[in-house]
Amino acid sequence: MxxxxxxxxxxxxxxxxxxxxxxxxxxxxxxGVRVKLPPFPFQETVITGKKKGKRILVVGGIHGNEPGAYKAADILRTVEVEEGELIVAPRSNFLSVLANVRGYNGDMNRKFATLSPKDPDYPYVEKLKELIRELRPDVVLSLHDGYGFHILNPRFWGQCIVIDEENFNGYPLGKIAREVARAVNEKVSRRRWKIPVFNTRTFSPDTKHPEQRKSLTYYCLSKCNIPAFCLEASKQLPTLETKVRFHLLMMKEFFKIYGIKIKPDFDTLISETGKFLERKxxxxxxxxxxxxxxxxxxxxxxxxxxxxxxxxxxxxxxxxxxxxxxxxxxxxxxxxxxxxxxxxxxxxxxxxxxxxxxxxx
Ligand SMILES: [Zn+2]
Incomplete structure (x- = not known):
């Protein structure tokens, strides 16, 4: 070209x-010729259950080159909810998804503390914040495909559940994350694919990750008093299908803890992941x-x-x-x-x- x-x-x-x-x-x-292209829509789906229950928000695509994350979120948009409420924002950074880069306008997950209205990502970051402030979910899951395998090297972000603190405002983030990790790891035999819990201690003065104070999960906790977790598959998993499956495996356990029931259930979604991805x-x-x-x-x-x-x-x-x-x-x-x-x-x-x-x- x-x-x-x-x-x-x-x-x-x-x-x-x-x-x-x-x-x-x-x-x-x-x-010349005037060219007009449609805007990149901010996609959000709210699926309300027949029975009342907790409300969960699943956020995908903050980083555009993490298809395991946004495809897993996308699959959830196709389900029915039997109990509770499911909100999905699968492609939070649609331009970067299409460009297949982490952040065409810089790292969107560093834009939740302050951001100039002139930043091209501003409307999308604001939409996401608005969604959280207005719908007040009981929990927020931010989906990513991180680099490497955290269990092999704690500097890598791939294949783990990230929490900002062990406990925050009475929310036992560590306990919940470990419960999810334990249930997922029971089904995983390869050591490097196991899911540990990664505590960035973002609120602690001596944290090694002060940059996380600009992230979505920190915004949820610090500004909205809503528990939030980062679910990380690994970019180095062999196939897209494997990445999506790990996200679904982790979400299955979070949904169980919060009592949110979907149809088809997660086991069905996990077994049909390939079919969804390869749909003609x-x-x-x-x-x-x-x-x-x-x-x-x-x-x-x-x-x-x-x-x-x-x-x-x-x-x-x-x-x-x-x-x-x-x-x-x-x-x-x-x-x-x-x-x-x-x-x-x-x-x-x-x-x-x-x-x-x-x-x-
Ligand atoms: Zn990411």
């Missing part, structure tokens, strides 16, 4: 300036060029004259389907293309097809 670099494009933010100068706006428009889907993208819509289901090149508008309107396929372009700043969703650009229609980390736009005079 040809990378034309950023200088070929006029930043979308400049367009507001052009509104003040209609003639200049018109002149700029004639220099038909993907389409609807594109609108100067008001006329076309639907495509495979790669295509469009030659479009200057002065036109080229929009991605909608997608079919999965909840993880959206479009990015590596030729521009990926935060831009409205900008002018002067010569050419290549887009990737993606299902999470997976590229489905490319769409190329060539500007003609």
């Amino acid at each position: 040809e990378n034309l670099g950023r200088r070929e494009f006029i930043v979308g933010a400049l367009s507001s300036l052009f509104f003040a100068f209609p003639k200049r706006a018109e002149a700029a428009r004639r220099k 889907r038909i993907y389409t993208a609807r594109i609108r060029i100067n008001g006329r819509e076309v639907e495509i289901s495979s790669g295509k090149t469009f030659k479009v004259p200057k002065g036109s508008t080229f929009e991605f309107v909608a997608f079919h396929g999965s909840e993880g389907t959206n479009v990015i372009s590596r030729d521009v700043n990926m935060n831009w969703r409205n900008f002018l293309v002067r010569r050419r650009i290549s887009f990737e229609v993606k299902d999470d980390f997976k590229r489905i097809f490319n769409v190329r736009l060539i500007v003609t005079s």
